[in-house]
Amino acid sequence: MFAAPQISLFESLPVDGMQDLAATVRRAQLSHGAWVDFAPGWLANSAELFARLVDAVPWRAERRAMYERVVDVPRLTRFYEEGESLPDPLLDTMRDALTGHYRQELGEPFTTAGLCYYRDGADSVAWHGDNIGRSRSEDTMVAIVSLGDARPLLLRPRGGGKSIRYNLGHGDLLVMGGSCQRTWEHCVPKSSRVIGPRISVQFRPHNVR
Numbered sequence: 001m002f003a004a005p006q007i008s009l010f011e012s013l014p015v016d017g018m019q020d021l022a023a024t025v026r027r028a029q030l031s032h033g034a035w036v037d038f039a040p041g042w043l044a045n046s047a048e049l050f051a052r053l054v055d056a057v058p059w060r061a062e063r064r065a066m067y068e069r070v071v072d073v074p075r076l077t078r079f080y081e082e083g084e085s086l087p088d089p090l091l092d093t094m095r096d097a098l099t100g101h102y103r104q105e106l107g108e109p110f111t112t113a114g115l116c117y118y119r120d121g122a123d124s125v126a127w128h129g130d131n132i133g134r135s136r137s138e139d140t141m142v143a144i145v146s147l148g149d150a151r152p153l154l155l156r157p158r159g160g161g162k163s164i165r166y167n168l169g170h171g172d173l174l175v176m177g178g179s180c181q182r183t184w185e186h187c188v189p190k191s192s193r194v195i196g197p198r199i200s201v202q203f204r205p206h207n208v209r
């Protein structure tokens with residue numbers, strides 16, 4: 001007699017609100033040994049985490065020198081160093097899930113969490129690579145989980161070239177890997193449209209920033 005395979009209802013549900021990465025993430029190979037993994041909607045119920053982080057994180061407004069003037073950095077930030085307590089236990093769970101999936105390929109765990117709060121379309125980050133520390137000379141990974149309203153994250157080859165665009169929001173996961181921080185740049189441009197706030201959570205390994 002034919003016996004239908006028994007599939008537990010729970011096997012198809014996300015663990016801790018996160019989809020199984022092995023089943024959902026899709027990789028795009030870029031030039032020069034860079035790649036991007038994308039898992040739309042990786043984190044379910046991301047609006048709840050967004051609301052908790054808005055209140056729990058001691059957001060900082062930074063200023064930086066630019067063309068002989070000191071200007072406001074157009075977003076709020078908070079960087080959590082290795083070993084520092086994260087402001088919400090779900091961030092630990094997310095970091096550990098990412099380490100679980102990528103550790104073999106990355107060769108080490110994700111250890112830090114950088115949080116950026118884009119209050120509206122006027123907040124942004126300019127073209128850059130995360131190439132402070134080992135990422136200046138070594139391949140590595142930076143994993144971004146996006147919460148709140150969607151904003152485009154653009155990538156282009158360093159030195160110029162056609163850009164590619166990911167619309168990141170609502171629990172989407174994007175991982176930049178390989179040589180991406182050295183050979184490509186990324187940015188979140190300003191927008192004149194009415195856009196609600198967004199939080200970006202970036203997990204990085206030791207001495208990558």
Ligand SMILES: O=C(O)CCC(=O)C(=O)O
Nearest residue numbers: 116125130144153188200
């Ligand atoms: O907002 C994002 O997701 C990108 C953040 C970023 O590139 C950075 O802080 O270095």
